[in-house]
Amino acid sequence: MQILKVTLKQHTPLIHFQYSEEGATLRASEVKPRLDKFLIARLRKRHSDWLSKWKKGETEALNYKLRIQTDEADKLRVKIPSSRNRDGKFEAQFPMVLANMDGKEREEDLKNFSCYKKVTLIFIAEDQALLDQIDTYIDSFLAVTNFGNRQSKGFGSFFRDGKRKSDFEKALFMFYDCVYCKTFSFDLRDYESVKKAFRSLDLAYKRIKSGVGREDSLLHIYGKEHGIEWEKEAIRNKLAGRDVPHKARYLRAILGTTNSVSLPEIHKIITIQSELNSNNGEEIVQRFRSPITFKFFDGTVYALPEDGVKDIMGKKFTFTLKEENSKTGLGSMDLTVPQIDFYNFLEEAFDNLGWTYKELK
Known part of the structure; x- marks a missing residue:
């Protein structure tokens, strides 16, 4: 058997459900299927003749084993402080971490951070040529992939140890000609500095999607500039018994869908359901997560747009208004997701935030 060892540096906390256990870090059950999918997509184009040899039968798994190794001496004691809420339950609050809110x-049972200075991936295979391909593509895979809970928000960022920022950006070049980035300097060993960085990122993302305080959402501003009113205005009109604006659309779905919206100040809740498939009765859109992934390398965060936004555009969703803690319906309305130039919107949004536009060469 042949062995390839790849040592990773951890750049942001990994949100882990077994954080307190020894060796709680990346899980092979998460890393391998995602790496296999990534590799197969690339090997199919360049080494299709070898791919059948490297795959496990008719499955979409490659024929190697992955072990993940840590040294407890490398463990960083960074943890979200917990406390009891008014209901006597335990909470551990941190920007952009939703798992512990209730x-x-x-x-x-709280999710918390797992942080190690270094994590080693150990690949074991019979064919050295397969390991050579893993070694070739692992940097590109890690450059666009986070792990664990809330990975699109920058948690669970790793990259090969000993690499420089220029190496990381070279790996990004496989997917992007340009990106937006910003410096959020922090020390992974220092909880408060990590919290400050993610608080800043959280604020930036809220400014894009929902707005902050009386400051309007950059997505809403973009919509209005292009003749689109967003769903909030439609909801206000529906609750007030007024007609829904004919230009109203489910605009925020562009940055991810949700199943419900709570309006605690007026004791109302809004359920949101995609139109149903006529063949099986299931929702056409099961879930659409944010198409922006934030990737950290040292003190720099990169905003990486993902494909798939066009798939959500034009889809219809039913908004049903209800009394809180009741099944009593107060009416419903259908809104579609608008067609917009997603990349033009990102350009305007990140320019507004003062992020750096960077061409990757």
Whole structure:
């Protein structure tokens, strides 16, 4: 058997459900299927003759084993502080971390951080040529992939140890001609500095999607400039018994869908359901997560747009208004997701935020 070892540097905390256990870090059950999918997509184009040899039968898995190794001496004792809320449940609050919001009966059921200075991936295969391909593509895979909970928000960022920023950006070049980036300097060993960085990122993302305080959302501003009113205005009109604006669309779906919206100040809740497939009765859109992934390398965060936004455009969703804690309906309305130039919107949004436009060469 042949062995390839790749040592990774951890750049941001990994949100882990077993954070307190020894060796709780990246899981082979998450890394390998995603790496296999990434590799197969590339090998199919360049080494299709070898691919059948490297795959496990008719499956979409490659014929190697992956072990993940850590040294407890490298573990960083960075943890979200927990406390009890008014209901006596345990909470651990941190910017952009949603898993603990409702509280847990037991403190050990909270999700928390797993941080190591270094993590080693150990690949084991019979064919050295397969390991050579893994070694070739692993940097590109890691450059656009985060792991664990809330990965699109920058958590769980790793890259090969010993690499420079220029190496990371070279790996990004496989996918992007240009990106937006910003410096959020922090020390992974220092909880408060990590929290400050993610608070800043959280604020930037809220300015894009929902707005902050009386400051309007950059997405809403973009919509209005292009003759689109967003769903919030439609909801206000529906609750007030007024007609829904004919230009109203489910605009925020461009940056990810949700199943419901709570309006606690007026004791209302809004459920949001995609139109149904006529063949099986299931929702056409099961879930659409944010098409922007934030990737950290040292103190720089990169905003990486993902494909698939066009798939959500034009889809219809039903908004049903209800009394809070009741099944009583207060009416419903259908809104479609608008057609917009997604990349033009990102350009305007990140320019407004003062992020750096960077061409990758």
